Amino acid sequence: MIALTEVTKRFGAVTAVEALTLKIKRGEIFGLLGPNGAGKSTTIAMAVGLLKPDSGRVDLAGKGPPTDPEARRCVGLAPQALALYDELTATENLGLLASLYGMSRAEAVRRASELLNLVGLSERASARAKTYSGGMKRRLNLAAAMVHDPDVLLLDEPTAGVDPQSRHSILELIRGLRDRGKTVVYTTHYMEEAQRVCDRVAIMDHGRVLALGTVDALLREHGGKMTVHATNGAGERRVETDDPIAEIRSLLESGGATELRVERPNLESVFLGLTGRRLRD
Amino acid sequence: MRAVLAIAWKDVRLLRRDNASAFFTFFFPMVYALLFGTVMNSFGSGMGAMDIVVVDLDNTEGSAAFTEALANSNELDVLTLDADSGEEDARADARDLVRRRKRVASVVIPAGFGERVARPFVSGPMELEIALDPSRQAEGAMLQGLLMRRAFEQFQGVMRDSETLSAMAQEGLDSIRKETDEEKRRRLAPLEAFLGSLDTLITAMQEMRAEQSDDPRVRITSGEWMEPVKFTTTEITAEKANAYAITFPQGIVWGAMSASLAMALSLVVERRTGTLLRMQVAPLSRSTLLMGKALASGIISLLVLVVLIAMATLFGVRPSSAPLLILACGCTVVGFVGVMMLLSVCGKTEAAVNGIGWSTMLMLAMVGGAMMPRAFMPGWLQSLGMISPIGWSITALEGALWRDYSLAEMIGPCGALVAIGVVGFVVGVRVFDWSAARE
Numbered sequence: 001m002i003a004l005t006e007v008t009k010r011f012g013a014v015t016a017v018e019a020l021t022l023k024i025k026r027g028e029i030f031g032l033l034g035p036n037g038a039g040k041s042t043t044i045a046m047a048v049g050l051l052k053p054d055s056g057r058v059d060l061a062g063k064g065p066p067t068d069p070e071a072r073r074c075v076g077l078a079p080q081a082l083a084l085y086d087e088l089t090a091t092e093n094l095g096l097l098a099s100l101y102g103m104s105r106a107e108a109v110r111r112a113s114e115l116l117n118l119v120g121l122s123e124r125a126s127a128r129a130k131t132y133s134g135g136m137k138r139r140l141n142l143a144a145a146m147v148h149d150p151d152v153l154l155l156d157e158p159t160a161g162v163d164p165q166s167r168h169s170i171l172e173l174i175r176g177l178r179d180r181g182k183t184v185v186y187t188t189h190y191m192e193e194a195q196r197v198c199d200r201v202a203i204m205d206h207g208r209v210l211a212l213g214t215v216d217a218l219l220r221e222h223g224g225k226m227t228v229h230a231t232n233g234a235g236e237r238r239v240e241t242d243d244p245i246a247e248i249r250s251l252l253e254s255g256g257a258t259e260l261r262v263e264r265p266n267l268e269s270v271f272l273g274l275t276g277r278r279l280r281d
Numbered sequence: 282m283r284a285v286l287a288i289a290w291k292d293v294r295l296l297r298r299d300n301a302s303a304f305f306t307f308f309f310p311m312v313y314a315l316l317f318g319t320v321m322n323s324f325g326s327g328m329g330a331m332d333i334v335v336v337d338l339d340n341t342e343g344s345a346a347f348t349e350a351l352a353n354s355n356e357l358d359v360l361t362l363d364a365d366s367g368e369e370d371a372r373a374d375a376r377d378l379v380r381r382r383k384r385v386a387s388v389v390i391p392a393g394f395g396e397r398v399a400r401p402f403v404s405g406p407m408e409l410e411i412a413l414d415p416s417r418q419a420e421g422a423m424l425q426g427l428l429m430r431r432a433f434e435q436f437q438g439v440m441r442d443s444e445t446l447s448a449m450a451q452e453g454l455d456s457i458r459k460e461t462d463e464e465k466r467r468r469l470a471p472l473e474a475f476l477g478s479l480d481t482l483i484t485a486m487q488e489m490r491a492e493q494s495d496d497p498r499v500r501i502t503s504g505e506w507m508e509p510v511k512f513t514t515t516e517i518t519a520e521k522a523n524a525y526a527i528t529f530p531q532g533i534v535w536g537a538m539s540a541s542l543a544m545a546l547s548l549v550v551e552r553r554t555g556t557l558l559r560m561q562v563a564p565l566s567r568s569t570l571l572m573g574k575a576l577a578s579g580i581i582s583l584l585v586l587v588v589l590i591a592m593a594t595l596f597g598v599r600p601s602s603a604p605l606l607i608l609a610c611g612c613t614v615v616g617f618v619g620v621m622m623l624l625s626v627c628g629k630t631e632a633a634v635n636g637i638g639w640s641t642m643l644m645l646a647m648v649g650g651a652m653m654p655r656a657f658m659p660g661w662l663q664s665l666g667m668i669s670p671i672g673w674s675i676t677a678l679e680g681a682l683w684r685d686y687s688l689a690e691m692i693g694p695c696g697a698l699v700a701i702g703v704v705g706f707v708v709g710v711r712v713f714d715w716s717a718a719r720e
Contacts, residue, residue: 099287
């Protein structure tokens with residue numbers, strides 16, 4: 001659905017993205033993970049044509065590069081910044097964007113109503129965006145990306161700064177989009193979120209893809225072993241193992257533990273394993 | 282086109298909901314025009330300038346010497362008109378030059394001027410007719426001072442010659458003694474005493490004051506008879522140009538400036554908040570996007586113009602030509618759209634664009650002659666004023682409101698405004714593209 005081939009982008013002496021190749025399939029949720037400055041936003045900007053790569057090719061849905069307006073039409077972007085007009089109502093915000101995609105006034109109103117219903121903002125449709133909470137603005141931001149019913153949605157940190165309830169609601173919404181056949185590219189530095197919703201993940205650092213695959217495959221290949229934490233009066237003991245059940249049984253039989261906890265590897269540990277540092281270092 | 286209209290309508294709506302910007306766009310220029318109009322109405326007007334046209338209807342040695350003295354003056358750029366085709370035609374031609382803003386004032390030297398130079402005690406003061414551009418008052422005061430100086434120099438030349446002075450005194454005494462009107466004799470007694478005794482000259486002359494004319498459009502601005510020069514000043518097109526006709530074009534220009542700046546700022550705000558990015562992702566070309574912004578700027582400027590012109594009519598301002606006024610308004614809008622585009626790309630933050638915007642606008646206002654008379658500026662600064670849409674706008678609006686410009690006369694200022702608008706827009710779009718590629 002989206003193909004980036006050997007794409008490189010430099011800003012002066014800094015290489016933001018280097019020889020990046022990604023092929024994102026139709027109907028999947030693809031996570032682009034990495035710390036700040038990894039090159040995620042630059043990759044997104046090149047994917048939608050906001051930035052021109054110094055070298056390499058971008059193809060959108062087989063329609064060509066994003067410099068072609070027709071190719072751009074199949075992509076919707078929810079930028080990390082809440083790109084909304086505070087003084088306009090939710091309906092007016094969506095109506096404006098619908099007009100930019102050539103919809104008639106009646107179509108725009110109908111589409112705005114549908115989307116506000118989808119993101120749970122119907123009751124506040126006539127309120128100005130400035131009166132919305134952070135979570136509501138995030139949902140409206142997401143709705144704005146969907147106004148022209150694109151096949152591909154690029155969501156740049158769509159849950160940044162929202163409360164757990166809104167986060168849950170947004171993640172459910174993203175899953176629902178996949179179920180309806182949409183392709184979602186999702187950037188985040190919240191690994192647990194990616195682990196929860198993404199079908200495939202690319203882990204980026206310093207403009208390069210360090211690993212790419214399904215969450216399970218990445219965990220298996222780069223996550224390391226499971227860890228059993230055993231606590232007794234003398235303190236806590238950590239045991240890395242491929243067979244936690246056997247290890248727990250052994251600890252219980254030896255009477256060496258009063259409390260047991262099993263820690264599965266996660267994407268955080270994948271990143272640690274790949275880079276030798278934690279994601280938020 | 283739907284996208285262009287959508288962007289434009291969105292910007293109009295946002296401005297309407299931003300009370301501060303709406304105030305400075307719509308109400309501030311109105312306050313400006315009304316306040317200054319009221320002040321000018323209260324205190325009246327009197328004016329002159331540096332670029333002048335002189336018509337010598339006297340054609341004597343004295344008038345020629347006076348014209349030459351003016352022409353040799355560093356402070357004046359004198360164009361002389363012959364009166365070969367008749368006095369009235371020469372007067373009309375001179376006034377037309379003032380009406381078209383080619384000259385700040387016309388100075389007509391009437392018949393009898395040379396006689397009065399030669400015989401000041403007998404013939405009365407030298408007279409000059411000045412036709413002034415009422416929108417250039419500060420320059421007017423300066424012109425009168427300069428004319429007075431040249432006249433004094435001429436008078437001094439006569440007085441310096443003792444024989445001439447003696448002859449003039451004797452001639453004056455003879456004239457007074459022949460006077461049969463007792464009242465006049467009584468009034469001339471001091472002069473008689475002066476001519477008999479020069480020591481009492483100054484004191485005697487100060488008592489001889491002239492009566493002022495009742496007609497407010499014809500004012501005698503200096504003392505009569507013993508003063509060397511009597512100015513009779515009139516305002517050209519005074520019937521149409523009340524004070525509000527002069528202040529409203531300036532108010533309109535301030536309104537257009539505010540609207541341009543508000544739109545320039547809105548583009549920066551869109552860049553900061555990410556809404557610009559969202560529009561850039563839509564299947565629109567950059568020029569479509571910027572045309573939407575330009576249209577919004579144009580609509581708001583036009584609204585300001587319409588509101589202010591409607592207000593002006595309430596204060597008695599009647600345009601000479603409604604179609605030409607529409608043309609002037611349209612060209613003013615185009616000119617300021619160009620300025621808006623340039624300002625919008627000259628900074629990355631609101632603070633930067635706001636600061637640069639107002640500084641630029643004030644500079645344009647200054648070199649355009651909206652803040653101080655251009656005649657007071659050095660030549661290079663006057664030339665720089667050619668790039669200011671402010672001066673051109675005021676010229677075009679005044680031309681349609683009260684200067685009785687013809688369509689041909691409107692081509693200059695309107696063409697300049699359109700050129701500024703087009704160049705500003707094209708350069709702005711190029712810079713926008715360039716900076717977008719670098720971000």
